[in-house]
Amino acid sequence: MYKNFNQKKQKDKDIIITVKRLGINGEGIGYYRKKIIFIPGALPSEVVVAKIIKEYPRYIDAELVRIKEKSPDRVAFPNNVDPAIGGLELAHLAYPKQLEFKRDNVLEALEKYHPRGYNKYKVKKTIPSPEEWHYRNKAQYQIEQNHGQISLGLFAPNSHQLFDLPEMPTQNKDTQETERKIKNLVEKMHIKIADPYRHFDGLKTIVVRQAHATREIQVTLITVGHSIKNLEQMAQEIMQLPNVVSVYQNETDWRNPQVWGNKTTKLAGKNQITDEILGKKFALSPRAFFQLNPVQTITLYSRALKFLDLTPEETLIDAYSGVGTLGILAADQVKQVIGIETIPEAVADANHNVELNHIKNANYIQGSVEKILPELANNGVPIDALIVDPPRTGLAKSLIKTLLKVKPKTFVYISCNPSTLAQDLVLLSEAYNVRLIENVDMLPQTPRCECVVKLTLR
Numbered sequence: 001m002y003k004n005f006n007q008k009k010q011k012d013k014d015i016i017i018t019v020k021r022l023g024i025n026g027e028g029i030g031y032y033r034k035k036i037i038f039i040p041g042a043l044p045s046e047v048v049v050a051k052i053i054k055e056y057p058r059y060i061d062a063e064l065v066r067i068k069e070k071s072p073d074r075v076a077f078p079n080n081v082d083p084a085i086g087g088l089e090l091a092h093l094a095y096p097k098q099l100e101f102k103r104d105n106v107l108e109a110l111e112k113y114h115p116r117g118y119n120k121y122k123v124k125k126t127i128p129s130p131e132e133w134h135y136r137n138k139a140q141y142q143i144e145q146n147h148g149q150i151s152l153g154l155f156a157p158n159s160h161q162l163f164d165l166p167e168m169p170t171q172n173k174d175t176q177e178t179e180r181k182i183k184n185l186v187e188k189m190h191i192k193i194a195d196p197y198r199h200f201d202g203l204k205t206i207v208v209r210q211a212h213a214t215r216e217i218q219v220t221l222i223t224v225g226h227s228i229k230n231l232e233q234m235a236q237e238i239m240q241l242p243n244v245v246s247v248y249q250n251e252t253d254w255r256n257p258q259v260w261g262n263k264t265t266k267l268a269g270k271n272q273i274t275d276e277i278l279g280k281k282f283a284l285s286p287r288a289f290f291q292l293n294p295v296q297t298i299t300l301y302s303r304a305l306k307f308l309d310l311t312p313e314e315t316l317i318d319a320y321s322g323v324g325t326l327g328i329l330a331a332d333q334v335k336q337v338i339g340i341e342t343i344p345e346a347v348a349d350a351n352h353n354v355e356l357n358h359i360k361n362a363n364y365i366q367g368s369v370e371k372i373l374p375e376l377a378n379n380g381v382p383i384d385a386l387i388v389d390p391p392r393t394g395l396a397k398s399l400i401k402t403l404l405k406v407k408p409k410t411f412v413y414i415s416c417n418p419s420t421l422a423q424d425l426v427l428l429s430e431a432y433n434v435r436l437i438e439n440v441d442m443l444p445q446t447p448r449c450e451c452v453v454k455l456t457l458r
């Protein structure tokens with residue numbers, strides 16, 4: 001079961017390792033010939049037989065062959081699921097231990113970068129997700145054709161091996177079922193599949209996202225090139241599948257390393273699907289970000305709003321705003337909300353969501369936070385309260401410089417990467433104390449962390 005599907009050619013014999021701890025990606029870590037050795041699937045305190053895959057000057061990558069002495073924290077890996085699929089890196093670890101691991105990750109990042117006063121930070125226990133399985137509301141599957149055989153699914157990390165319609169136990173069932181049915185339609189309607197080796201146009205990726213509250217499903221067919229024979233007819237058939245209300249095409253090209261291209265056009269149905277969080281409605285178009293674990297999102301946002309502790313005379317900046325979730329939820333507690341987001345469709349959704357929720361004091365602006373926030377400050381907009389929710393790269397240095405000048409009184413930072421969070425806190429702690437860090441587990445079975453940080457001016 002643990003043997004990599006892709007047996008590597010190497011001459012080393014099996015070696016025996018005692019695993020000391022888990023690395024940030026959930027892999028077991030031990031030592032071999034004074035080098036650190038990474039063994040995915042192995043747990044601390046276990047004695048395992050491992051096989052070296054590749055030796056580097058400072059570390060070794062290995063694969064788990066057999067467990068000689070098992071950890072008491074080991075649980076059975078889900079049946080009929082290949083551990084080589086990404087996204088299940090911690091599925092063999094008991095859930096309470098996964099929560100401890102995520103808190104430890106934050107503590108280790110703080111220890112590594114040591115922002116001012118870090119050893120006094122209150123880092124609370126990770127809040128468990130109400131659903132440990134089948135929580136993911138979005139499936140993004142790649143499609144390939146080999147010798148006439150179509151596969152639709154997930155690539156194993158760092159590999160060209162595509163798992164065809166894998167059983168993904170963290171994925172919600174409707175999204176998986178919809179992907180399966182679309183694969184049948186692709187075969188039935190002879191839709192051309194993009195060829196990554198010869199760079200031929202065709203269908204490349206199928207994204208299925210479901211709104212939790214309404215069950216509405218939006219499908220996006222990501223294609224290389226524009227004119228794909230029968231694609232529009234297939235969109236009509238996809239509309240007949242249960243809960244599907246919206247079908248889009250997104251176009252990319254072979255030079256683009258990202259999954260999504262820049263041009264998105266509607267093929268059938270509604271412009272958006274609509275979800276609900278804490279009594280507010282959120283319409284979503286295909287490229288707009290939305291949290292993947294909708295039930296736990298309620299906890300994440302509730303904590304962030306509580307930490308903000310807003311007052312009616314304040315202006316709140318919702319930075320990295322997506323479809324306007326946090327600002328819209330906070331709007332009735334403040335004088336005004338200004339949101340900033342780069343993706344134009346997400347900004348359009350956010351302003352649409354302001355109207356949908358009959359809010360009069362919120363406005364979303366398209367652009368980068370690094371550019372827009374200093375402009376607002378220079379134009380005399382009072383930046384009393386700020387919430388930032390950046391991607392994994394964290395905050396740009398130029399933005400942190402601006403914040404250290406502007407010094408919003410109320411400041412909450414939502415982070416999905418403890419390492420960039422800790423580095424940003426090194427700079428921010430020149431002017432801010434960190435009152436509280438709360439981890440909210442958004443992605444059970446994975447090593448990914450999400451934390452909410454309350455900062456107060458010194």
Ligand SMILES: C[S@@+](CC[C@H](N)C(=O)[O-])C[C@H]1O[C@@H](n2cnc3c(N)ncnc32)[C@H](O)[C@@H]1O
Pocket residue numbers: 288289290291319320321322323324325326340341342343346367368369370389390391
């Ligand atoms: C983690 S998401 C958070 C979205 C939103 N706060 C939510 O909870 O749904 C980060 C968002 O920041 C946007 N983004 C990335 N870089 C940005 C930048 N430099 N300036 C503004 N927005 C950015 C992304 O498009 C994405 O919508």
